[in-house]
Amino acid sequence: MSLARAAGAVLRPTQRASTTLVQRRAASSHAHEEHHEEHHEEYHDSNVYEPEAPISRFQVFNTPFWRRAVIAGVGIVAFYKFAPEPTNDTALAKYISSTMTAPEVWRDASFKHLVLSAKGSEETLLMADAKPPVVHRYRFPQRLEQYSPHAQPVGISLKVDDVVVKRD
Template sequence: MSLARAAGAIVRPSKRAGTTLLQRRAASSHAHDEHHHEEYHDTNVYEPEVFNTSFWRRAVIAAVGVVAFYKYAPAPGDDNPIAKYISSTMTPAEVWHNMAFKHLAMSAQGSDDTKLMVDAKPPTVHRYRYPQRFEQYSPNSQPVGIKLSVDDIVVKRD
């Protein structure tokens, strides 16, 4: 709405009895005010935001402990009771070397056995088309120097 039109509406009385544009605009859009009389109160109880809670106390104690340990801890080469205890409870290195060598030898034996089983084949069977020829063999009329014996050959019949 333009300014001239708004000014004309103020100067001229409106068609409604007694209400002007400004009076209508200033009216509240709420039909009732009963919700505005109550104030919202938060019923939750919050702890005060301070640095003396148990979390910060523990954090400061942990930080002081870390700094003290770093300052007074023995050097890696020093002899101390903790290092002595750990070395006394550990298994010697020779035992681990012996166990590793035994494991290596047993693994090699196992792989050899596996390879033997994988590469195993049934014996070859030579099948002849006419096995009766062995029975027809004549020991006579052989060239000189060839001595062939077929006495131990057994022909299988299927």
């Protein structure tokens, strides 16, 4: 034990004892168990709680909303069960066919689009594959003018009459 702790215990014994007792009581569960059961019967909740929220119309199934939903479902099922056959003589089919564009118009427009797309792709390929013409550059183009038609072996005849040397 250090000298400072010993001096503290000698000078303030009462304060040290009460601190230890408080710490022991806060950490102990045995000190309060016998009183806990006696006060349990006398305990009353003093909190004030808000009333419960009213039940919405979607939480109860006997409301007019659910009644209408069931009637609509039964009506849809009955309509599909007893509806006329899907032929061209029904009123709905006649209305839809009168408001639709003729198939020939769509076929012609699709063919025109196909032709224009093919032409556009050909032009795109032409531009992508385009290369400038090959140019042969000679280091000494004046040698073409120095050509002599004489002193050539037999069988080799080179005509350079139409060759024009470009000067840059």
